[in-house]
Amino acid sequence: MCPPGAGKGTQAKQLTDRFHLRHLSSGDILRAEKAAGTDLGKTLGQYMDAGKLVPDDVVVKVMASALSANNAAGLLLDGFPRTVEQAKALDDQLAAAGKALDVVVVMDADPALIVRRISGRRSCPKCGRVYHTETLKPRKDGVCDDCGTTLVLREDDREEVVRQRLETYRRQTEPVIAYYRGRAGLKVIDVDGAGTPKAVLKSLAAKLAELGLGS
Numbered sequence: 590m591c592p593p594g595a596g597k598g599t600q601a602k603q604l605t606d607r608f609h610l611r612h613l614s615s616g617d618i619l620r621a622e623k624a625a626g627t628d629l630g631k632t633l634g635q636y637m638d639a640g641k642l643v644p645d646d647v648v649v650k651v652m653a654s655a656l657s658a659n660n661a662a663g664l665l666l667d668g669f670p671r672t673v674e675q676a677k678a679l680d681d682q683l684a685a686a687g688k689a690l691d692v693v694v695v696m697d698a699d700p701a702l703i704v705r706r707i708s709g710r711r712s713c714p715k716c717g718r719v720y721h722t723e724t725l726k727p728r729k730d731g732v733c734d735d736c737g738t739t740l741v742l743r744e745d746d747r748e749e750v751v752r753q754r755l756e757t758y759r760r761q762t763e764p765v766i767a768y769y770r771g772r773a774g775l776k777v778i779d780v781d782g783a784g785t786p787k788a789v790l791k792s793l794a795a796k797l798a799e800l801g802l803g804s
């Protein structure tokens with residue numbers, strides 16, 4: 590659980606490598622659908638570009654099929670669930686498969702810092718890698734190191750959309766933290782997303798190690 594721009598995507602990719610997990614990002618999956626230009630993709634795009642959440646029934650369906658297609662031992666869910674309804678649907682699907690969540694990571698950061706961070710963010714529309722104009726520059730200006738594609742400012746990373754996304758987070762996603770906190774057998778880790786990506790990863794890995802997870 591994490592407001593936009595607190596570093597969720599960056600940390601998720603690092604953790605995936607470090608702990609040999611499979612990364613399932615609802616944002617990436619929805620963006621791929623949008624980029625494919627299907628009817629569903631066009632509808633999704635209207636919500637995403639406005640900084641709003643895609644309706645629960647659509648996201649739950651898309652993620653349910655991604656989850657069943659990726660039933661590897663270790664999964665890292667990034668950006669899902671984002672509402673209590675989605676969390677309940679995820680519980681149901683996991684229970685039906687005889688599985689359960691092990692750890693929930695809650696990462697927070699100051700809204701002013703978030704707006705600053707996002708305004709400099711540039712993404713690769715092809716492989717999804719994320720850069721920053723000041724803190725995480727590609728080797729060649731404006732071009733993805735991995736696949737050579739021209740980087741873009743995502744529509745939903747524009748400042749006014751970021752403010753809308755922060756509001757959506759407070760209203761719809763924060764209640765999911767309360768839904769999970771205190772649940773028997775589920776560990777909830779709190780991390781401050783204000784530091785550099787490296788410092789945040791260090792603190793996150795230390796907290797996971799305290800729980801006996803990871804290397």
Ligand code: AMP
Binds near residue numbers: 745
């Ligand atoms: P992200 O890359 O995770 O920040 O997601 C980008 C956008 O995709 C969000 O602002 C939402 O419009 C949409 N989205 C991603 N995940 C979800 C979700 N679990 N529920 C609803 N909308 C989502």
